[in-house]
Amino acid sequence: MVSQMVWVSIVLPFLAAIGCLIDSKPLRSILVVGTGVAVSLASLLLVQGQAFSLNPETIFGIPADGLIAVLDFALLFVILGISYQLKNKLIAVLTVLQIIPLAFLELFLHGAENTAPSIYGDQLSMIMSLIISIIGSLICIYGLSYMEEHEHHLHVEKSRQGRFFFFMVLFLGAMNGLVFANNLLWLYFFWEVTTLCSFMLIKHDGTDIAVANATRALWMNMLGGVAFILGLVILRAKGLPLALQELISTPGVASLALLPVGLLCFAGFTKSAQVPFQSWLCGAMVAPTPVSALLHSSTMVKAGVYLVIRLAPAFAGTLFSHYVALFGAFTFLTTALLAISQSNGKKILAYSTISNLGMIIACAGINTPAAMAAAILLIVFHAISKGLMFLCVGTIEQRIGSRDIEDMRGLIRIMPRTAMIAVIGMVTMFLPPFGALLSKWMAVEASARLPLVVLMLAIGSAFTMVFWGRWLGLVMTSVMGEAQEPEEQSPLVRVPLVILAAAAIVVSFVAPGLYSAMVLPVLERFYSTDLYIAAQGVFINNIGMFAVFPIFLVMVLGVAWAARASSGKRVHQRAYSTPYVAGLQDPANPQRIGFKGPLGQWANFTTSNYYMDAWIGEGRISGWINLISSGILIILLTGVL
Amino acid sequence: MALETKNIAKTQLQAEVASLKAVGYRFVTLSCVDLGDSFDLIYHFDRELQMTHLRITVLKGDTVPSISNIYFAALCIENEIKDFFGISFDGLILDFGGHFYLEEEVKRYPFCKVSVKEPQAAKEGN
Amino acid sequence: MGFFTKLLETSRVKSPWIVHFDCGSCNGCDIEILACLTPIYDVERFGILNIGNPKHADILIVSGTVNHRNAKVLRNVYDQMPEPRAVIAIGACGTSGGIFREAYNVVGGVDKVIPVDVYVPGCPAKPEAIIDGVVLALGKLKEQRTAKDTDSLAAELHQAREFYANRADRQVVE
Amino acid sequence: MSTIIPFGPQHPVLPEPLHLKITLKDEIVTDAIPMLGYVHRGLETLVSIKDLDQMVQVVERVCGICSCIHAHTYCMCVEGILGIEIPKRAEFLRIIWSELHRMHSHLLWLGLLADAFGMESLFMHCWRIRERVMDVMEATAGNRVIISINKVGGVRRDLSPDQLRWIAQVLDELERELDAIKPVLTNDYTVKKRTVGVGVLTKEQAYELGAVGPTLRGSGVAQDVRMTGYGAYKFIDFEPVVEKDGDSYARTMVRFRELYQAIDIVRQLIRKLPDGELSVKVKAAKPEGEIVCRSEQPRGELLYYVKGNGSKFLERVRIRTPTFANVPPLLAMLPGIEMADVPVVALSIDPCISCTER
Amino acid sequence: MDIKSIIFVILALIFAPVAGGFLAGIDRRLTAWCQGRFGPPILQPFYDVFKLLGKDRQVVNTWQIFCAHIYLISSMLSLALFAMQSDLLMIFFVMTIGAVFMVIGALSTPSPYSQIGAQRELIQMLTYEPLLVIVFVGIYFVTGSFKISDIVAYDRPIFLILPLLYLVLTFALTIKLRKSPFDISACHHGHQEIVRGVLTEYSGPYLAILEIAHWYDIVLILAICSLFWTTSAIGMFFLLAITYLAEIVIDNITPRLTWKWMLTYVWAVGITLSLFNMALLYAKSF
Amino acid sequence: MFDMTRTIIANFFSKAHTRLYPLQTREPFPNVRGNLFNNIEECILCGMCQKRCPSQCITVDKESQTWQVDPYACVYCGVCVEHCPVHCLFMESPYRKPAAEKVMNRLVQVQGPAKKTKGAAQ
Ligand code: NFV
Ligand code: SF4
Ligand code: SF4
Ligand code: SF4
Secondary structure, three states: HHHHHHHHHHHHHHHHHHOOOOOHHHHHHHHHHHHHHHHHHHHHHHHOOOOOOOOOEHHHHHHHHHHHHHHHHHHHHHHHHHHHHHOOOHHHHHHHHHHHHHHHHOOOOOOOOOOOOOOEEEEHHHHHHHHHHHHHHHHHHHHHHHHHHHHHHHOOOOOOOHHHHHHHHHHHHHHHHHHHEEEEEHHHHHHHHHHHHHHHHHHHOOOOHHHHHHHHHHHHHHHHHHHHHHHHHHHHHHHOOOOOHHHHHHHHHHHOOOOOOHHHHHHHHHHHHOOOOOOHHHHHOOHHHHHHHHHHHHHHHHHHHHHHHHHHHHHHOHHHHHHHHHHHHHHHHHHHHOOOOOOOOHHHHHHHHHHHHHHHHHHHOOOOHHHHHHHHHHHHHHHHHHHHHHHHHHHHHHHHHHHHHHHHHOOOHHHHHHHHHHHHHHHHHHHOOOOHHHHHHHHHHHHHHHHHHHHHHHHHHHHHHHHHHHHHHOOOOOOOOOOHHHHHHHHHHHHHHHHHHHHHHHHHOOOOHHHHHHHHHHHHHHHOOOOOEEOOEEEOOOOEEEEHHHHHHHHHHHHHHHHOOOOOOOOOHHHHHHOOOOOOOOOOOOOOOOEEEEEEEEEEEOOOOOOOHHOOOOHHHHHHHHHHHHHHHHHHHHHOO | OOOOOOEOOOOHHHHHHHHHHHOOEEEEEEEEEEEEOOOEEEEEEEEEEEEEEEEEEEEEOOOOEEEOOOOOOOHHHHHHHHHHHEEEEEOHHHHHHHHOOOOOOOOOOOOOOOOOOOOOHHOOOO | HHHHHHHHHHHHHHHEEEEEEOOOOOOOOHHHHHHOOOOOOHHHOOOOEEEEOOOOOOOEEEEOOOOHHHHHHHHHHHHOOOOEEEEEEHHHOOOOOOOOOOOOOOOHHHHOOOOOOOOOOOOOOHHHHHHHHHHHHHHHHHHHOOOHHHHHHHHHHHHEEEEEEEHHOOOOOO | OEEEEOOOOOOOOOOOOOOOEEEEEEEEEEEEEEOOOOEEEEEEEHHHHHHHHHHHHHHHOOOOOOHHHHHHHHHHHHHHHHHHOOHHHHHHHHOOOOOOOHHHHHHHHHHHHHHOOHHHHHHHHHHHHHHHHHHHHHHHHHOOOOOOOOOOOOEOOOOOOOHHHHHHHHHHHHHHHHHHHHHHHHHHHHHHHOOOOOOOOOHHHHHHHHOOOHHHOOOOOOOHHHHHOOOOHHHHOOOOOOOOOOOOHHHHHHHHHHHHHHHHHHHHHHHOOOOOEEOOOOOOOOOOEEEEEEEEEOOEEEEEEEEEEOOOOOOEEEOHHHHHHHHHHHHHOOOOHHHHHHHHHHHHHOOOHHHHHH | OHHHHHHHHHHHHHHHHHHHHHHHHHHHHHHHHHOOOOOOOOHHHHHHHHHOOOOOOOEOOOOOOOHHHHHHHHHOOOOHHHHOOHHHHHHHHHHHHHHHHHHHHHHHOOOHHHHHHHHHHHHHHHHHHHHHHHHHHHHHHHHHEHHHHHHOOOOOHHHHHHHHHHHHHHHHHHHHHHOOOOOOOOOOOOOOOOOHHHOOOOOOOHHHHHHHHHHHHHHHHHHHHHHOOOOHHHHHHHHHHHHHHHHHHHHOOOOOOOHHHHHHHHHHHHHHHHHHHHHHHHHHHH | OOOOOHHHHHHHHOOOOOOOOOOOOOOOOOOOOOEEEEEOOOOOOOHHHHHOOOOOOEEEOOOHHHHEOOOOOOOOHHHHHHHHOOOOEEOOOOOOOOEEEOOEEEEOOOOOOOOOOOOEEO
């Protein structure tokens, strides 16, 4: 059973992806929806069971390890070809730097015979697979209608959707493979597949800027790939197993293999776009929104943090670990700050993504059970809410033709449904009692013994509140009684949005259960003290408690009360009054928002948020951030040498 | 007691004002009096508490060159005079179009004893 | 009269927040109104706050003559005050237009534009007189309706508006 | 991406209806366009229906804060055209009241400034000590604000020796109270934070844009119309108060020091007050001719242009008030400052809209 | 949750606004005395709120009402959680719900005054939130727990160990109380360049709701202050009384400052003080 | 930063400066220009006050023997008092009270001066 399910979730997408290339809309829709349903079911079924491991000798009759190796080389040569096409020497060099060690590894280094299973799935993998399969599929389904609109908008003569969905669906398989892989060489393969998918999808629209940003994404990820393969080579050279589980449970691994572990973490940092690599993820926002949602928020970037979390027990208690915490916290802080300076909605989401990933990495670095719990929970909640937010922004953009949050002022009037869903998305991102905040609370309490980290987390979370709070507020900017335009949504858009919005709330509500069932078993393997107990909806450990259910209960009642008090029935139209404008409103037309200014001219209100470009504009502080973070990184890596 | 003013022609105004500025005079203000069929415009200048006055006389309906390009401070007063007397100034930097002080309800030039033209026509150009 | 009505009335009388609109006053009355707030007269004793925002205020204190431009503002400020509310006209200018009645840009007293509840004469009105005026207005505040009877209010506003509209064609003094 | 904010006419910080349409970017003012006319009454046109004696009462009501000096300057003009010499005692009394006006005006302004930057206690303090001046006015002239003591040809009331003694005593108290808040203005970190370097007007700018009064003197130009020695100033020793920096702080200090200066001037006047008549009789005056008179108001140089046409109704009275002259400098100061500083900078020229618009 | 803590919660919810109102009344009276005035009656805040409750409703949009209610709920909830002696950090996060909804309510109206007020309110939150977290972490350092029950059980006055952190807390208190020099987003008497900032567009009953919520907030923050002296009631009383008096004095001797100054100054001073205090703590423990 | 402290502490410990109007009223200063009255019995209805009043708020009607002042337009300047030939006009210190309705101050002279008669206020 288990093995079928794993195959469904990994191989089926690969096959379906090829089917997508066929230029037929109905077929493609069926394939995408079908794959989505299938992998979702598979991942749900997997969750039922216990941790498992598989060791397939052959795939379709071909020796599995050999197949992967061949595919690896094939992939790298494809990328080499791309670098030729792009005339980009850097990428070529980075590719060659991977081909050579890989060849060296495969051909000359035969360390300990690989006896470990190639596939391993515990609750963490299952959680990841759930996220990938369900959220990923929802995003792909959303993509079906989005891409129609998108191509219509761009006046594309020949549909390029085949190619698009090829990579989208392929990607699902790759990610599932990545999280279930135990053999690090397998993992490496899937890792590179996601890199390639990402590159292809970023440059999908083919504009100059898209190509440039895709190139940047490619070389930064290839840099991580180089670190990855080097790590593997060193591991093999030291005679350590090339298998994840075996590696982390090797006693004394922290002293033996800190360097390769460090390199693997570095690869994780690049994939998760930690500073100073944040620019690729921001650049990736030129891609169609489903891509941003799927790859650059909910799933692919999670591969990086997943790897770091996996490796965390291997470096527990080392100085390296502290530095990882510091590094993650720094990313959290600075990217949250950068998010404040942005008005481009997708950019804000991008920075917020990086920021959350930074928090996860910081948690992995803090390396206590509370922190690890925070990290894993944050992956889940962030994936849901952020996926939702991206889909919302995509929908909004297609309607109002802009992704600037200033243009979303009063969205509640133009697209009430989507706006409400976006509001849910934002609220679940940063307010209690929702999961993202729950994890943040765990993280802060867990980091309380590391002054610098906790300081950065505290300031960073205040930044977070600023950019979410104002976005949230301006979506609602409206005056009473303005005509609302009816909003049309295709079911392909509505269903994913509603499911995700519901999930954002429901999963937060069941967080205690989720924790007990899925996170606790993972943690118990490595930690024995200070674990959170989630009983009766309250998280509790020896230093703190978080009452999820009571807060939920009160807030639900409160929201109901507030909604009743502010409902149209109870507030009569007569209560409407124009905003205070120093007595210059237009009494004849109170719905007209503005004032009669100098020269007798009517001035409409324009208000804008503070972006403080002069202080914290991207151009102004990115350089410093990159410098400092590179410094931390260098200390980090020299430390492990 | 008579006020000592230097009477000049409208065309000389810009040059005269510029030369005053060159020797360090500052612009104090501009006074306007309705003489019936023409206006007296008296420009007051000051240097270290010594005053000089220039006077130009313009017929009703004539325009006057603005000195707001020489003295920015003349901006307000020229707009004011435009409101009150309906005198148009050429080259006003920021023209309030006769609504510096007055709303549309005031249908004539209040400081003129006899309106320059029919109120409607007079306000047209503004 | 129930306990709550009584409580409400007491509170209304004890907490009149004022908004002061300077409607073309010569500042004489303005500074006297401000002087009321200062230590010597300290109207905060009566719970009076100069709140500066019509939406929060109960009493509109208007000083000065109404002219064509500020009439609209006065109207707007008044419109934004929630019931119950009262209007006090301060000074000769506020009550009748004062010494400027005949000037071409002067519409007249405040009652030409909005309904006035209390007239405080003087030029400028003495702080004591202003305090008396506020106290007088409190009575108004207590008995005034709260929103329910909007019809009469609307009629009142309409009248005032009409009146003001007719002023537009007012003859200018030759 | 900018925010447009209407500042006034009904605005809690400025009691007067000035409207500025302010464009902000991140709270930095990028643009400010004024709109005037909310107080415009057109009282200069009243000359056609009020004779020249009645006009005294009208020009007093140009502004309640500086009413005395308005009437004084107007009377100087009419007396100038008519060629009347008024008694010396009247000259002195006029100036005593004028300087009292300056004191109350500056104290009032200082209070408003404090209120604008949110320091309520200083506001209360200033207005409290201002009440002493108001008491003096009420007791000597019969009204608190618009004292109506000027008339063409002299003054309407006298000051008795008792009253003079009392005034001297009040001035002493006033000086003590001022000393109490002196460190707040000269020393206090937070107050300086709000004023120093805010709204800088360079000397050249100030001169060029026609700034007057403390706004001009705060920028380092020692120009004070009182130096021309009109009225009784020719008998008084004083130096114009000058500060160099041209920021809000400098202007504040100019006014604050002028308070002391005014106290000093009144003391001198009381000492030197001559005996004599209060007014000369002006019989059926029918002035003809033009005149320009200037005087120093609390806010700066006031200019009257008066033209008589040989009847008891004047042909034209034209008033150029100091705030009117200070509007262009204000507009020049606004761009580039923070929104929070707009009230401070606006108040630092001590705007008086009713004077400006008449 | 036993019956005792339920009763405690109910009592807290009932008496907090009363206490908050009285505190506000005393504050206004004392402020008046500082300014040489007579001052309003102590019950004035209650009159104000009752009057507001009886005024006509007037709103720009219905979100405002929603947000005001949520603010009240979250303030009450956080106080209730405090009364239940739960986790400090959690209470703080619950409190942010209210603060954020306050901002949203202000942002939801298109008026530039309340919009600017909202931006400033956000910056105020940005200023005090990290400080509060640091203070809580400091308390954790001393008592080893974030749970109020454990903190209360600590056997020495925390104030003596963390005096500088207490100072940092008073910064947050000043901001929360909307007192000079930090009454930047909205001030009590509304003489501000942005009228009354975030409160500009609220009126009548909704303003009253915000006021009541504000009272809850005040009580909560003072309760947090009281954690610094839990060993004796007298000590706690004096600590709170002196703190409150100091707030009033500070309010009266400082002008309102700009948000840039607030952010940089409070962070710089706050972080330095807390680091210094922490360093002292470390030094002592070795 | 604490320069204001001294002042406010001093205020705090001294008695409030507030005049508790209306509980306590201060004696008005002598010669204050308060409300305007006419001793109508002595008025000769010469119209001097009407002519001189800058606010033109006095109406003297010889026909109906009325003297009327609009107290809401009067600016309390005292010019009329100064110019009245028989000094029947006078100003009293108390200011005029606020009212909810504007009422003209209209005095009818029943009999001319010298003969003592009462003026009727309406
Ligand atoms: N501007 C002005 Fe005045 C003065 N000082 C004067 O002419 O205050 Ni209202
Ligand atoms: S009533 Fe007198 S003091 Fe008041 S505004 Fe009018 S003229 Fe000025
Ligand atoms: S001036 Fe005197 S006597 Fe003549 S009408 Fe007037 S009040 Fe009567
Ligand atoms: S006091 Fe002045 S305004 Fe009043 S009636 Fe007499 S002259 Fe006229």
